[in-house]
Amino acid sequence: MARKIDTMKKDIVGEVFSPIELENYMHNYDFVIVESDEYENAQNVIKFTNYKSQIWVECEIDEENNILILNLKSISKINNESTRVEPFRTYQDLEKILNYFKENEMYHHWFTSCLMVSLGRRVGDTISLKWSDLFLQNGLYRERLTTLKEEKTGKVVGVKLNALAKYYIEEYCELVGIKPMDHYKERVFSSSDAAFRKMLKQAVQTTGLKYPISTHSFRKFYANTIYKLHPQDADNLMIVQTMMGHSDLETTKIYINEIDRKQDVYNNDYAEYMLKMKNGVEVEISNSPMLSIRWEDFREILSKCFDMAKDGEEKFEVINRILGMAEKRMI
Secondary structure, three states: OHHHHHHHHHHHOOOEEOHHHHHHHHHOOOOEEOOOOOOOOOOOEEEEEOOOOEEEEEEEEOOOOOEEEEEEEEEOOOOOOOOOOOOOOOHHHHHHHHHHHHHOOOHHHHHHHHHHHHHOOOHHHHHOOEHHHHEOOOOOEOOEOOOOEOOOOOOEOOOEOOHHHHHHHHHHHHHHOOOHHHHOOOEOOOOOHHHHHHHHHHHHHHHOOOOOOOOHHHHHHHHHHHHHHOOOOOOHHHHHHHHHOOOOHHHHHHHOOHHHHHHHHHHHHHHHHHHHHHOOOOOOOOOOOOOOEOHHHHHHHHHHHHHHHHOOOOHHHHHHHHHHHHHHOEO
16 A cells, blocks of 8 residues: 555646546545535535545645645545445435425536436536537437436446436426526536535435435435346446446445345344254254356256256256256356
């Protein structure tokens, strides 16, 4: 860590970055911003984490959000401080935020939230949208956001403009009385991501949500819900990884709290086992291995099993052949 941070100091101390440029630089070293969405605090420190340790960037930030890097500090002990925000735990919690913005006629912030939760984009990418990213010149919706590049990665997003996003677009246009084709080359939002962060914090406090929420919570809700909606798909995690633009599956598992959930299940199972044993209830622990295969492969194996049974083949030979087929298709 010492050598890495020394290299980083030589690279960026004394330099000026935009928030996205700084995030991109830190991402090259596998550090992401601590998800408080607070670029500025009383000490002018921006915190980055690799979920094992943190690097604190001491800086000065001007009114235009330009960041002058003054120093970097490696922090190995985080004092139990949470480094990850959560997705909205329920649809109802998400709706509380959406309703807060709408009822207070903060329609720009409401629409920003709606697009983030519809398309799973970061706040910076959402705020930078133009009407031409959403519509073709003939007034029809684009099928995908093929004109939008992510600020953080520079990649073309290409996310499908789904029915939920279209519903919110139409409602927003009606609420504010705007005709997108009259503003085709203009940005959808005139406010900044910093303004949205500030009002989101106020909305969270006012609605009484107690767990850590930031702009990342919309994107995480999107990813978590997609993951939960397709539990039968063996490619589920890989698809979510691709949609989120993550570099590896482990990042995605952390992002959707899958590792945390499995750890909790394992911990609860252990506690249940120990309590049963303590109360004299014998529990057998099976070491039989589990076999994971795709659903379509499972259907094919069942079909083959049926055909062999019809042909009157010997039972144990059939079982061995079926097991061989399953092993070849094992995930």
